[in-house]
Amino acid sequence: MAKDTYLKKVLGEERFNHIKASKVLMVGAGGIGCELIKNLMLTGFGEIHIVDLDTITLSNLNRQFLFRQKDINKSKAMILVKAVEKFNYFDCKLIPHHGNIMNTELFPISWWSSFDYIYNALDNVEARTYVNSIALFLKKPLMESGTTGFQGQVLPIYPYQSECFDCIPKDTPTTYPVCTIRSTPSKPVHCITWAKEFLFMQLFDEVQILSPEKLAEQRKILESETTDKKEIDNLMNETNELNDLRKLTSSTIEEFMDNLVNKIFVKDIEKLIRIDSLWKYRKQPVPLDYATYNSELSSMVKSTSSDVLHNETKVWSILENLYVLYQASKSLIDRIQSGEKFISFDKDDDDTLNFVVSASNLRSSIFGIDVMSKFDIKQIAGNIIPAIATTNAIISGFSDLQSLNYFKSYELSNQDANTVFVSMKPNRFVARATLASPNPQCASCSLSSRGIMSLSSLDGTLQELIDNIKEFYKYEDISLILGKNKLIYDFDFEDNVDRSLNSLGFKSGETLLVQDDNDELENLELYIIIGEEFKLPELTLRAKKVFKEETDAEDDEPIEEGVVDDIIEVEPPIKKQKV
């Protein structure tokens, strides 16, 4: 038998030839990517491009079977291609790209449009959303996949025919009772949540000033969790006081540090202790004895040679935690004072991580909870459930399998493919659901049309472009937003009309959002390229949808047509899970 005998038998000769002639893209060369590339190559794909911006780290090795110790710090995409050459039995053309998939110069739309199919093997929502938007611009089939621990999902996306990535609301992170977090922590995760979601957010992140209604609402939540009025009053006071603390980010680091520590690790704890009811069955916290560390801390700060910050696996002492808190606060308030309006927690932003690690450890020590290393806290704070190699293997198999229908007829239809959830039950290993139609309220695929706009030059004025767009799509009046959120034109903001597109920031790879100011036509999102001639995409814009309040009736499962069955389904309908 020939080497491809089995492939021809399984796929059929015609489909096998389609696959052999296909050029596909795999975005991500991590846990799923390592498995998926093997599957795609041995399914017979003729050309595969692999994109990843990461380099290999030690922690990748035990679940990414293509990487070795000697590959550490090298480009994932490059090493992946080298490694799989060993089993490139069908002479697949493999092209690695080391770079950020969202970089429009490295990966212009013309590059994207050369692929027959896109496989996502990504680990972050931002890149997934971006690839999804490209798939929508180009009407390319996209296979979305993801795993968390022992669970995983693949979702084939046929733009405008089936649900896109943005059609499905994303999971909100797990929450703990507010009272546990703020008054009675008993586990490291409670203190980490407090430091990250509460303290850090109040001090540095974009927080709304709480309106009286919001405050009342917060009080209600608290009242549903505890009947202890004293505790509730205490918590509400704390909120107000933290608002005051935020103002301190404009003072010097010494002032900031003294006020912060004295308030949250001393006075607030003393207040908590006074609420007797909390400590009837619990061990009382012990306020931090800040004064005893004061002189040592200041000499540590003065000496420039401390390497505490670089020791991520060591469990820091209280003094060391205070030192890290000092240094992190210093960097953070410097950043605020030099113009950053707010700073969001990001486990890869060391200033924010150091702040959360040290603050949570100090709180833990006060409550007699185990203090942890920065490395361990990073895992928890980043909400990382360890990736499991076997789940990645299973999901990569389904990612490949579910894409194969497309190569029979190249039809963008949701008839044949399924979304598959891996989640073991006694009577099944996976759950499956037919693809749903696009969510009618999805801003990405239902409430707007998309297309590529080719500009012959950037020297023309904005007014010329506005006239062209209005005439071509029969808009009465429009507003224009360039990129993510730069409003450049609407009916009472005409300052820019005589400026050149170039000076306004138009460039290849940028997007332009056109909104109908009369609310009659749907939004139009244009991907800008520079081409030979000026060309707008041929699209018939749909009327703008208006939504009333959601009703429960919409959730009713439609009844399968043509199936008459008197026996009630034993299994409950599959619940939507998120990637």
Place this chain on the structure above:
Amino acid sequence: MGTQLRLRSAKVLIINLGSVGMEIVKNLVLGGINSIDIVDDSVIKEEDYAAQFFLPNDDKFIGELKLPNIIEPIKELNNRVNINIHTDNFNQLLADKDFFKKFDLIIGTELVKQEIIELNELTRTFNIPLYVTGLHGIFGYIITDLIQHVSTVERNTINQAKTIGEELSLNKVVENYQVDKPNNKEILTIKDTYSPISSIFTSDNLPKQLSKRQLRKLSSSLPIILSLLESDRSELTTEEINLKAIQMCSNLGISPDILSKEYLQEFTNQQFTEFVPTSAILGGCLAQDVIQFLSKRESPINNTLILDGLRSEMPIYSL
């Protein structure tokens, strides 16, 4: 820690290293098992290249013994795992019962019914858990005889409390149930009881665990896969498969009406072929179950899992 320790001390035997076998080995080696012994006396064939990623990419190896030529890339995955290879004939090896005695768990891949039953008699004698698996293109199976097994499952509390003695599904009984209220967790101790594999081919358990509607909607892949195990792996015609499957339906007490033309045609094309995405799913699933079995966490597959690539389903039946 106990979990890691049990995993790190486990000695596993794998019989036949084809496509699914390689996936299992890859996953178990990455998982950090103590040692893996592999039995395979086959030579490298051209068609192996469709789905066996450890093969050397050089035609001069075709016709040579497979195992000695793929051991290096396997060892490279994790040098802490001991890999031993045996190029003996499996059927002859079956006579040497002591060979099997030393393993904590045995995995047989791409075996025929007679081999499975002989192996299962051995594993029952020595009280060794057994997994068998194989595939036909986009279809596949995992059959388990873990004899008897107790595991604990810790999970977020679900509305309905469990009672001790309650059957979660056929042959899966709740032995203990605890609620950890403050953390919103429940801890279940589950006892699984297994049937010898020989009995699943004539089991009357299906009607006991499926509703009438589920029975009517049963995929053809279950009876076809079980009947293909009874062949000697030589290619069958559609009609031969049909006849065997009708017989299997009657053995299992289910209606032969579930056998569809489409499935018979697909199995005629795909019988005994290897296909890498299917192997990836089966190999991932089996290795995960083995790792959890050794750790006594999560209740394992009991006892017949079918991968149906046409419907994208993986039902588990207790036969």
